[in-house]
Amino acid sequence: MVKIIKKSAIACLAALLPFSVSSEVLTYTENTNSNTQIAFGYPLPIPIDSMTAVNGFRSYEFLKAHHESLAMLNPEMTSIQVGTTHNNREIIAYQFGDANNVDSDGLIEPAFLINGTIHAREWQSPEVVTELIEQILERKTDESMVQYLLENTNIVILPVLNVDGFLQTQRYPINVTNSPGTTASSSQSEKFAQPRDGRMRRKNMPNVDEVLSTETDRFNGVDLNRNSFHFFGVQEGNNDPLSLIYGGTNPFSEPETQALLEAAKLGPESELRFYQDTHSFSRVLFVPQPNNARLNTITQNIATRFQNATISQGANYFPVIDDVGVGIATTADYFAYEHLIPTWTLEIEPPQGFQGEPNGGAFYGGTGASHSGFVSPDSAIARIRDQLAPAQLLMFYHQAGPAYVKSIRIADANGQVVYAADWQTNGNTRSLNILTDQNLNGGEQYQLWVQFSKPMRWRNNGALMQYPGQSVTLSPSLSFTGNANGSFNRNISTGASNWQDQSGGELTGFANYRDDALLVSFTMPANVNVSSTSGTTNFNLNISVQDFAGLDIDANPATVVDWANGSWSGLENTNGTLGDIGGTDSSYQIKVANSSLTLSTGGNSSGGGGGSVPWLILLVLGLVRLKRKSR
Template sequence: MMRLLLPFAALAFAAPALGDCVFDANFEITNPFDASCGGVIRTYTEDNNVGTNIALGYPVPRPVDSLTAVDGFRSYASLLARHQDLWLTNPDALRGSIVGQTIGGRDIWAYRLGDSDSSTIDGRPEPAVMLNGAIHAREWQSPEAATEVFEQLIELQDDVGLGRYLHENLNVVILPVLNVDGFLQTQMFPETVTADVQQPRDGRMRRKNLRNPVNGSALDASLATVADNFWGVDLNRNSAEGFAQNAGSSSSVTSLVYHGAAPASEPEILALQAAAALGPVNRMRLYGDLHSFSQIFFTPQTGDARRDAVTGQLVAALRAVLGGKYRFGPELPGGGGIGTTADYFAYRFGIPAWTHELEPLDSGAQYGGTGVSHSGFILPDSEVARMRDEIARTYLLGFYRQAGPPRVVAIEIRETESNTVSYRADWVADGADARSLDVSANSALVPGGSYRLWLAFDKPMRFRDANNLIVAYPGQQTDASTGSATLELQDAGGTDVVIPVGNGDVWLDTPGGAPNGYLRYVDDALSAAFTIPAGVAAATPTAAVLAIDNRDFAGLRLDADTSTPVDFAGGRWTAYENARGTAGDEGGEDCSAKPFIAEDPNATPPAGTVTCSAAEAPAPPPPPPPPPSGSGGGGGAIGWLFCLLLAAWRSRFDRVSHCERLVTRPATRRLSFARRLW
């Protein structure tokens, strides 16, 4: 991120000398090559502001050579070695690729994490997500966070839960360090910068790559070369979307936001685009560009209402994981961008994308430091491990969510006493783009009988803490009590019957499948007991429907129509339907399982079928009453119009509206039982 001017606070320290750089109205330095400006070399210290020293108020972080994470920042050589070691020791879980070279000729590495095939467990093309790190050299938080995500994905791949699910069903592309030349320059001079305190440039505060705008070659590494201190291209202004179109970038080669000679002129940006192809890009469902600082998601809004809404909901879920301390920064819809990589993915492909500015919010004062300008780029060593874990936890949730909404894959009902299967149905592939429900058992459920339902889903639906207790994922709402199931029917006497399913229900964390184990992942299945009330009239076989309503631990609701596989294109879900068959981005109740009830346990299934209440179209309203005598007649009609509009709005959420309660309904008794939640 670029923070040109931050509040300068001396606090308990004397203010450092500002230098002789001259700033114009746009805070651009107008005398960069003067020895009194660009030639000044300054040193970060913990508590010394004398002369050209700049006190941070905490120890100055220095890169550490370590293959594993430390309480601080690792050197580039160590980060690269860690990535390569993970690849060599986990060849079936990730693949490394050189996707390009920097302007200085250094290799740029990207990694594709996931199993070796390109299909989900049910044979669909795998979706993809991508994280980019260190596009701006001085933002050391970024590659550390990206590497932590990398490490956790590998560590969790055999956990039979979230990690295995992501490993088998998602391609994760991580480019940990894009601006390798610039990053190495900052690590070569971890305490040293040039120019002005209010806008330090080379050394630890280099932002741009090492492009020499005069001859196109790479800049040298010496801080004594004054011109080098200001040259380079801002790689996050070099994409075509919004290139050189507004004040978000500059044509001045000495500007911090110099956009380069042409769109995608820089080899690093071409490498980023090549990394996206590993996804591949047409399967991409999330792109995060990690930066620092200011704790915000800067989010392009393309003007496509559905795409922008889906992106906003996704960002809201990620912000919740972070406890709400990160802000949402949506751009003006259809603004066109400013040449960022997030603009590239959002505008060109419709992918939910953002520039994710990591902590701190304002400056090092957040950690007890002086708060000197630009100190936000220098996170204290003591905060790095916590930051890494928070960001990794956040993106694991995002990956899980974007892997796809949950769906029911199998339903089984057993008679409790005999353990006999009364009903069994499995969704199976039916060609390349469809599924059908294979019902292998369908015997009568008998009034007065006790049964146990086993439900399996296509992903782990719940999150467990270190004590193996089901809890809400950090910041999310889904827990052990979320969800419901009811058996709905109209009995032989014309009574609408709603039977709650869920007495002693439990999410399953042991293997084995039905009736007491999970199907493929821990907590991808549940078991729930229920009883058919003895008073249900079923002298003749009576069709029933099992209405299943649930959410995964990221809050996504079930795909109500499993026969049409959900996908993602143009920034929105496709074939993601509610119980009425309406496609959108919300999902709904699954009403595909249709057992039957009969007093005779040997009865054959009825020919008819039944729909669940959630699938029924709202009843039409009665005609408006005549206006009172002498009135203009407008008030009543307006009131009913309001009710109709309210009903239409509420029906989007599969709930019965207030207006629907005013509608005359058939005179039938309704035998209802309180809905059991899980």
């Protein structure tokens, strides 16, 4: 059992800290307002020394110890120092995946980067990011979504970027310094306009000591989320060292933002497909839009999917879309414009007066005191963590890319394989390797097994259902089409139960992950029109299905799907057109013979019936008539 220790009781802090700091330090309280006290209306969180999730906010020392312990116990998680703060503290990123850095096709894995706690006072951020880490490891052998991600993608998570600042806020969890030029006799709104140090430190800490009573360094530091290259210095205040949004002397001047760049290299950068900077507060996604229409369409689509996932969990994180080509030097701006990938700034709750919701701490029944949104109560954080994890995991799954059909098997009623084909990957192309290509006979029953490159469905306690907040057609669409001196179109009846959640492989169960395969029984229509020369006809097997993030499969697996210049490459739709939408894969030609040996030189067949009168039957009837006449 993990021992949980509160560093100090709120009452003790309220009693002791005002005597150890200057008179211009304010104290947060639950209910008392005075010249030096600000009531929030709920108990103020105090860092908790715990290596497991609690109903509250963990201290940095124990969060880091927890992360490091998880990395030691789980080979799928690697701890990597990516930088050092101004005060010589380690900045640690964690990499998640298998050891080979390639996916199941031998290609370099797509990568995702999550950054946390760039602004020191935003305690919701490290807790949400840590929950994401915990869920990845808890579900690493789920034979489904997370195991697929670990084996085929590269996830990089940096839980606490602004380590010095975060520690400063935890050193003084209920104390904050005044704004410039205010006095203890000022009105509450004035004296609390822009709190800077202690619990409300936002910036990092160059030339800043860790003593709250030191007045000369309270406004020092750089806003790390204005220290990026694109749009550097465009905001009023970016170039003022006393400003809350001072961007530094030049882009990436700070060791913390340099560390973020180093974390991106773990991707490597060329393989990045998604970036999230994790903040509070507002409960929105702030979404950059470079001058790239395809990228912006994809980003807005997945932002909506993220929102829908959170709505299903009882929250609503809605996207706020930037104007095209506009930014403010955030890290999300940098990765969107520099690497042309979907990015956003996730602002964790409470809301900031959006959509008629109470503002800041008033959302929790508090007083709504200025800046109280940065101080969520202990009672809220467990819910917040749980609400956001499914949406973040869905982004990884979506940006891993569209699935493609990997293998086809068709077996007759005796279990004999009559058709077998596998796609073989060689660099950025694939070839269809047909292993078995025997005739299928009209009127006979067969089993069809289709393997996909990723798990295609989501289950909860074994029951197949929609992923939280999503809506896709659970049943796949399968059909045969052909043209043997006429047209033919026959749908194969399918249902959600055709998805395989038991292991076994071809013609028995899933291949590598639950629901990466379909198993369907069908009867080949009788009396199909066949060629008078070969005695067979070719039918196309058509496969159309979405994964649980709503991506259609690649209609042409011969060209490998990748990410380039802000959009998908090698992805074709049903008509063979390259773009960002998949479609129906009709790559498989099945030879069909007529079991009653009826050949035809013309006529149509639809749904397995119809067609001209078989010439062999007419010949036999003619011979019978001749024999009767000769009698």
